[in-house]
Amino acid sequence: MQTQDRPLLDVRGLGVDFRTRDHERLTAVKDVSISVAAGGSLAIVGESGSGKSVSMRALLGLLPQNATVHGSATWNEGTSSTELVGLPARQFQAIRGRKIGMVFQNAMQALNPTIPLKRQLTEHLRWHSACTRAEAEKRAIRALGDVGIPEPERRIRMYPFQLSGGMRQRAMIAMALVAEPRLLIADEPTTAVDVTVQKQILDLLVDLRDRGTAVVMVTHDLGVARYLCEDVVVLYSGQVMESARLGEALDRPVHPYTKGLLGSALDLGDPSPLRPIGGNPPDLVDRPPGCAFQPRCVDDDGARCAEPQELITVGATREVRCWRSIDE
Amino acid sequence: MSEPQVLLRAVNLVKDFGGRGGGTRAVDTVSLEVAAGETLGIVGESGSGKSTLARLLIRLIEPTSGQVFYRGEDVLALAPGDLRRLRSQWQMVFQNPFGSLLPHISVADNVSEPLRIGRIGDRRSRRARAEELLETVGLAKRHGDLYPHALSGGQNQRVAIARALALEPELLICDEPTSALDVSIQAQILSLLMGLQAELGFSMVFITHNLAVVERLAGRVLVMDRGRVVEAGPTAEVFGNPADPYTRALLGSVLPAHRPLEGAEIPERTSLVDD
Amino acid sequence: MTARTDDGGAALVIDRTSEWGRRWRRFRSNRLALVSLGFLVLLALLALFAGVIAPYDPNTPDYSKSLTDPLTGGNLLGTDVLGRDTFSRLLYGLRTALFIALTAELLALACALVVGVAAGYFGGKIDQLLMAATDVMYAFPTYLFAVILATVLGRSTWSIILAIAVGSWLTQARLIRAQMIKLKTFEYVEAGRSMGAGSMTLIVRYLLPNSLGPILVTTSFGIPAAMLAESGLAILGLGVAPPNASLGTMITDGYTYVLVQPNLIFWPFFVFACAMLAFTWVGDGVRDAFDPKDE
Numbered sequence: 027m028q029t030q031d032r033p034l035l036d037v038r039g040l041g042v043d044f045r046t047r048d049h050e051r052l053t054a055v056k057d058v059s060i061s062v063a064a065g066g067s068l069a070i071v072g073e074s075g076s077g078k079s080v081s082m083r084a085l086l087g088l089l090p091q092n093a094t095v096h097g098s099a100t101w102n103e104g105t106s107s108t109e110l111v112g113l114p115a116r117q118f119q120a121i122r123g124r125k126i127g128m129v130f131q132n133a134m135q136a137l138n139p140t141i142p143l144k145r146q147l148t149e150h151l152r153w154h155s156a157c158t159r160a161e162a163e164k165r166a167i168r169a170l171g172d173v174g175i176p177e178p179e180r181r182i183r184m185y186p187f188q189l190s191g192g193m194r195q196r197a198m199i200a201m202a203l204v205a206e207p208r209l210l211i212a213d214e215p216t217t218a219v220d221v222t223v224q225k226q227i228l229d230l231l232v233d234l235r236d237r238g239t240a241v242v243m244v245t246h247d248l249g250v251a252r253y254l255c256e257d258v259v260v261l262y263s264g265q266v267m268e269s270a271r272l273g274e275a276l277d278r279p280v281h282p283y284t285k286g287l288l289g290s291a292l293d294l295g296d297p298s299p300l301r302p303i304g305g306n307p308p309d310l311v312d313r314p315p316g317c318a319f320q321p322r323c324v325d326d327d328g329a330r331c332a333e334p335q336e337l338i339t340v341g342a343t344r345e346v347r348c349w350r351s352i353d354e
Numbered sequence: 355m356s357e358p359q360v361l362l363r364a365v366n367l368v369k370d371f372g373g374r375g376g377g378t379r380a381v382d383t384v385s386l387e388v389a390a391g392e393t394l395g396i397v398g399e400s401g402s403g404k405s406t407l408a409r410l411l412i413r414l415i416e417p418t419s420g421q422v423f424y425r426g427e428d429v430l431a432l433a434p435g436d437l438r439r440l441r442s443q444w445q446m447v448f449q450n451p452f453g454s455l456l457p458h459i460s461v462a463d464n465v466s467e468p469l470r471i472g473r474i475g476d477r478r479s480r481r482a483r484a485e486e487l488l489e490t491v492g493l494a495k496r497h498g499d500l501y502p503h504a505l506s507g508g509q510n511q512r513v514a515i516a517r518a519l520a521l522e523p524e525l526l527i528c529d530e531p532t533s534a535l536d537v538s539i540q541a542q543i544l545s546l547l548m549g550l551q552a553e554l555g556f557s558m559v560f561i562t563h564n565l566a567v568v569e570r571l572a573g574r575v576l577v578m579d580r581g582r583v584v585e586a587g588p589t590a591e592v593f594g595n596p597a598d599p600y601t602r603a604l605l606g607s608v609l610p611a612h613r614p615l616e617g618a619e620i621p622e623r624t625s626l627v628d629d
Numbered sequence: 630m631t632a633r634t635d636d637g638g639a640a641l642v643i644d645r646t647s648e649w650g651r652r653w654r655r656f657r658s659n660r661l662a663l664v665s666l667g668f669l670v671l672l673a674l675l676a677l678f679a680g681v682i683a684p685y686d687p688n689t690p691d692y693s694k695s696l697t698d699p700l701t702g703g704n705l706l707g708t709d710v711l712g713r714d715t716f717s718r719l720l721y722g723l724r725t726a727l728f729i730a731l732t733a734e735l736l737a738l739a740c741a742l743v744v745g746v747a748a749g750y751f752g753g754k755i756d757q758l759l760m761a762a763t764d765v766m767y768a769f770p771t772y773l774f775a776v777i778l779a780t781v782l783g784r785s786t787w788s789i790i791l792a793i794a795v796g797s798w799l800t801q802a803r804l805i806r807a808q809m810i811k812l813k814t815f816e817y818v819e820a821g822r823s824m825g826a827g828s829m830t831l832i833v834r835y836l837l838p839n840s841l842g843p844i845l846v847t848t849s850f851g852i853p854a855a856m857l858a859e860s861g862l863a864i865l866g867l868g869v870a871p872p873n874a875s876l877g878t879m880i881t882d883g884y885t886y887v888l889v890q891p892n893l894i895f896w897p898f899f900v901f902a903c904a905m906l907a908f909t910w911v912g913d914g915v916r917d918a919f920d921p922k923d924e
Contacts, residue, residue, distance in 0.1 A: 073536040191400070220399035221563060225607035246537050249609030276611065290541035291611035292566035294593065298612075300570070302541030306506040414823055441825035453816035458648045458838045468824045501647055514820075527823075 032102040033061035034209060034240055035085070035126075039097035040111070042077070042084045042264075046092075052310050054080045055264040057097070062209060067241040069251030069258045069272060071287070075307045077264035078244045082211050085110055086128060087118045101125065103208070123150065127202030129195075129212040136198050137186040143170070143197055144182040151204050169200040173230055192223035199230065209240040216250065228253050248291050252276060260284050263308035263318035266337060270344035280346045283319045317348070325350065361525060361557050362388040367410050367420035369403075380406040381417070382581035388525065393551065393558040395572030395589060397565055397604065403581040404561045408527050411559065412444045413437065442472055445518035449530040451510035455502040461513050462488070462498030468520045487516040491546060508539035515546065519554070526551075528560045532567070544571065565608050569593055577601045655918040662914020665907035672904055676724035683717035688872040696890040707892050709882070718874040719896055725875035726901070729786060730855035733793035737855075738848055740794070741801035748802070749809025750832055759806065763799045771796035772861065779867040786869055793858045801847050808840040815839075842919025849912035853905045860901065876901045 042055035055077040062068050072078045084095045087110070099110040101121060108121065122128070130136050138146060147166035151157065157165070163182075170178035173196040186194055195215060202210060212231065216224035231254055235241050243254050251258055251272060258272040260283060268281040279285045289301030305322035314320050316332040323331065330349050337345045338352060369381040381403045388394050398404040409415045411422060413429055422429040424440055432440065445468070448454035455464045463470075465487050466480040475483065485495045491512040502510055511531060518526055528547070532540040544567060551558060560571055568575050568589060575592050577585040577600065585598040596602045646654070657663055675682065684705070691712035699707045699715075706715040748756040766774075775792035782788035812818060813836070821835050856876070862868055863877030871878070876897045883894030 073538060221565075221607040222399065222603055225609070228609070247609070248537075248611035252611055252614065253609045273614075286538060288611060290538045292541070292544075292564070292570055293610040293612050294566045294569055294605065294608050296566075296610070296612060300541050300545050302545055303538040304542070306508060307536055307539070409819075412823060414819060438825040438827075441823065444823070446820065446823045448816045448820060450816055454820045456817050456835065456839075460647075467821075471821075471824050471826045471830060503648075503651070504646075517820075517824075 032100075032107070034064040034066070034103070035060075035062040035099065035101055035242075037061065037081075037085065037097070037099040040081055040084060040099060041096045042080050042089065043094050043096075044092055045094075046311075050311060053264060053313070054093075054310060055084065058259075058261070058264070058266055060259050060266070060269070062240050062242055064208065065235070065238045065240055066257065067235045067243070067255040069255035070242060070244045070261060071246065071248060071251050071258055072261035073246055073307045075263065075310055076261040078261050079213050080264075081261075082213055082242070082244055086122050086126065086211070087113060087115065088122075119153075123153075123202075123207070124205050125207055125209065127205065127207035127210045129199050129202050129210065129215045131214040131217050137194060137201070139186050142183055142185050143189075147182065147197075147201055147204055150201055166200075166204055169204040170197065172203065173197070173200045174226060175200070192219055192226065195219055195223065195227060196230070199227070203234070203239075207239065209242065210234065211242045211244070213244040214246070217246075224250070248276060248287060249293075260287070263310065263313065265318055266345070266347060267319065268344070268346045274344060280340060280344070280351045281319075281348050282323045282325050282350075286322070286324070359389050360387050361390045361425060362386075362411060362559075363423040364411060365421045365423075367407065367422070368418045369406055369410055369415065370418045379581050381410060383420075384576075384578075384581075384583050386576060386583075386586070388557050388559060390524070391555050391557055392574065393560055393572040395568035395575040396559065396561045396578060397563060397568050397575060398578035399563055399604075401580065402578040404578050405529055407578070408446075408529050408559060408561050412441070412446065412525075412527055414446075442468070442521040443524045444527065445521065445523040445525075446527040446529065447511070447514050447518050447531045450534050451507050451514055452502065454514050455510055455517075457502055459501075460498065461500050461502060461505065464502065464513055465498070465516045465520060467517060472521065474521075483520065484516070487519055488513070490519065490550070491516045492542075506539075507535050508542060511535060511539075511543050512546065515543075515550070519550065522554070524556055526556050526558045528558060528562075530562055533562065533564070547571070565593065565604060577604065652918040656914050659914040659917060661910050662917075665910040665914070668903065668907045669911060672723060672900075672907075673727065675720055676727050679717075679720035679724045683714070683720045685714035685717045687713060687717040687721040687874055689713065696886060696893075698890075699892055706896050707890065709890075709893055710886060713872075715893065715896060718879060719876075719900060722874035722876045722879045722897060723900060723904075725786070725869055725873060726856055726859055726877065727904075729790055729793065729859050729869075729875065730852050733790045733797070733855045733858075734848060734851045736790065736794040737798035737801055737851065738844070740798045741805055742844075744798075745802040745805025746809055746832055746836070749806035750813065750828070750836065756806070759799075759802060763803050766799045771858075772865070775858070775862055776865065776867060779862065784867060784870040789859060789862060789867070789869065792862065792867075793855050796858060797851060797854065801851065804843060804847055805840065808843050809836055812836050812839055842916070846912055846916045846919065849908060849915050853908035853912075856901065856905060856908075 037058065037060045040055055040058040041053070044052045044054055046052050058077070058081055060068065070078045080089070083089050085099050089095065095111050097111060101108045101110055110121070144163065144166065147169065148159065148162040151162045151165060167178045167182055170182055175181055175193060175196055181189070186197065189197060199215070216227050219227065228250065231241055235254065241254065243251060245251055255272050258275050259269040260267045260275070260281065262283050268275055268279070268284045275284060276288065279288055286303035290303060292300065303322050308318060317323070317335045320326050320331045335347045335349060337347050340346050340351050364384065364386050367381055367384045368379065370377045370379050372378060384407055386394065396404045396407065406415070410417050413422065427440070429440065456467070462481055462484040465484040469475055469480045469483060485498055488495060488497055493509060493512055497505065497509070502513065505513065532543050535543060548571065560568065562568055572589050574587065575589040576583050577592065577598065579600045585592055585596065585601045592601065593605060596605055694702050694704070694708050694712045695710050697704055697708045699705065701707065704714050704716065706719065708714055709718070744759055748759040775796055778792040778795065779788050782791065818831060818835050821831050859868070859875060860877030860880060863875065863881045868878040868881065869875045879897035880894055880901065883897060886893050
């Protein structure tokens with residue numbers, strides 16, 4: 027892999043607004059900048075309402091009609107680069123699925139229950155890259171094998187409902203991988219599966235990452251993020267609160283929200299007291315005028331927190347949206 | 355039965371679903387005891403039968419065979435009236451906070467529903483008790499006038515806990531009460547439950563797939579796999595020195611947030627493929 | 630206590646509206662449904678006060694002005710072959726049609742509720758019986774049944790109501806049964822059972838209020854279906870006995886003179902079609918109000 031100055035995916039100032047039925051404007055994502063290097067792995071961490079899924083869907087052009095996306099997201103490969111924001115649907119097809127694979131939370135919804143796996147996998151492949159039927163089938167079987175499905179030659183003839191939950195989740199990953207994308211976006215792919223299956227799926231993604239596919243993992247589980255990713259972006263109320271190398275952020279968190287998330291996470295064999303964040307996940311309709319996290323922040327000092335917070339660069343690789351981080 | 359401190363005792367519980375040969379055994383010969391004031395954790399993955407077991411314990415469903423004793427009384431032999439009397443001693447907190455509350459009545463009415471069903475007090479005293487309970491679980495009195503849809507998932511789970519406490523139960527069955535919630539809210543609910551237990555002294559049967567939660571909450575643990583108890587004992591012992599391969603696989607799948615996973619043995623991949 | 634007060638601090642916009650309030654709000658936001666509802670209320674008022682509004686007796690013939698045009702001889706919509714005032718007959722016809730449709734639907738709904746709840750909630754024998762009966766009914770054309778009933782009972786308004794109700798209650802019972810079976814597995818029902826609630830409490834307080842949506846929707850679609858059935862029977866010659874008018878018999882009778890005096894068939898048909906559409910649109914609105922797709 028050649029080293030490049032430009033990251034594979036470079037998102038600058040991404041914003042997503044929804045028009046609601048009552049003609050209100052709801053800002054789900056506000057000025058989010060992230061970048062993923064080729065072969066990199068990024069965790070996007072946050073609670074419900076943090077905008078983590080919405081921003082990923084925005085990048086892939088998968089938002090409903092009532093959403094408006096602004097900002098910029100460039101997909102860079104070699105010398106060419108494509109702006110994803112505002113890209114016409116037809117041109118998106120050349121990127122989505124082919125360059126960027128996707129895995130979602132609910133495998134049963136992503137797989138068509140009435141079509142055997144074989145057709146779903148090969149059709150997918152034949153849309154994206156012109157290859158013969160036999161070749162497509164060979165690649166599909168290989169993809170199923172790669173995701174750890176035993177006897178792929180037999181299972182490729184099955185319907186999704188004939189597979190167990192964990193197996194379906196893998197089949198979906200296989201579907202995302204069959205076109206050999208350069209980036210895989212996984213949106214909470216393990217939330218609905220058992221812990222042992224989760225571990226297997228994550229091991230699969232680790233393998234994939236080690237073989238050079240860039241991975242973006244959307245999750246609320248810091249354990250999952252830590253297991254898989256090198257970088258982390260913590261989102262709250264549609265804004266980046268902290269972005270850093272993962273070890274750096276989780277071992278020495280700076281933003282009170284990151285600290286709160288860590289304080290809420292229970293680990294086996296760790297007797298440290300539970301320090302939950304008070305209050306409720308953010309209300310996107312009624313945003314506080316200043317720092318989005320102020321209502322729940324243990325360090326709220328009033329005046330300075332009541333002002334909108336800027337992202338402040340701390341050290342070489344970290345950005346924090348909290349004025350206190352200036353002293354760090 | 356003879357020991358006074360044993361609150362709940364189940365003997366050889368079996369539950370088959372479906373019939374005529376094609377059925378599945380959801381719970382397979384499970385025996386357990388819950389002592390007064392203790393928390394028993396039941397861990398397992400989907401299909402392990404842990405939720406079915408919880409419902410058998412309080413006779414929400416009838417077992418195929420086996421016995422349940424509550425303070426020495428044979429629960430399965432009870433007449434409906436006596437069963438109703440005992441039910442006030444057991445309450446349940448469910449997984450889905452939106453699904454377990456009645457959507458068409460106010461939060462206060464939801465909280466006082468057990469009192470209403472038990473015909474305890476009048477409207478005003480029930481309302482007063484509901485407000486008191488709401489404050490106990492960290493909500494405000496004014497939340498009582500709202501309807502469940504106006505509250506967040508975490509707040510609704512607090513309401514469900516308040517409702518469960520309305521009759522001052524001796525035993526609280528919690529079926530994955532935090533797994534539908536955001537991490538920060540999970541932690542709030544867990545610390546709420548721990549605080550309430552310390553204050554009110556009820557026993558808990560806590561069902562979850564999260565081993566870290568069980569370790570924190572439960573003195574004793576039961577590990578279930580496909581309807582069977584594969585391992586049981588004091589939590590520290592079971593987790594510290596797991597004897598069963600399934601328990602080891604479960605423990606090996608837990609991903610710590612605070613520190614990197616140190617050379618944990620990764621279970622054989624294909625051995626765990628279910629089906 | 631370790632519990633924190635769960636107050637976000639920031640003043641949240643608090644939604645105090647009840648379920649019903651929210652449903653009404655959603656229904657109201659559907660213009661078409663709201664206008665349709667207004668139209669139906671108007672029709673109902675016209676039907677109710679037919680005796681006051683109608684300028685003529687609907688059944689008294691006046692052979693001096695047979696088949697006149699609208700706005701002639703003091704008849705707003707003209708007259709029929711017997712010289713009866715079309716406008717007056719239309720009002721009474723509307724009254725009959727609405728009365729038959731509403732009563733038949735209510736009757737069907739009442740039976741469906743009892744049987745559907747019993748079958749869905751208790752299961753067992755009642756359930757098997759209901760399912761078997763519905764299967765038989767499906768194999769039997771409803772009209773044939775109605776014809777037999779109307780023949781046996783004679784052409785009275787009540788026999789028509791009974792015939793329509795018998796034809797439609799089973800499907801509704803099946804729907805209510807399905808709803809009960811679905812809701813029975815909901816956590817709040819389990820919660821109710823764990824709190825010691827008896828069957829009556831569970832049905833009345835837990836299951837029925839939460840099945841109101843589907844029940845109201847079938848009702849609002851059931852009424853136009855009953856109107857259609859009534860006119861169907863009229864075409865078969867089994868409508869209300871003459872000289873009384875209903876929309877169905879007016880359409881059937883008007884058909885004979887369609888070339889001579891098209892007004893005779895146009896107006897009852899127009900009112901009938903508008904009412905059908907309005908009921909359907911209200912039904913759509915009710916369905917959306919109870920089952921929001923967004924949010």
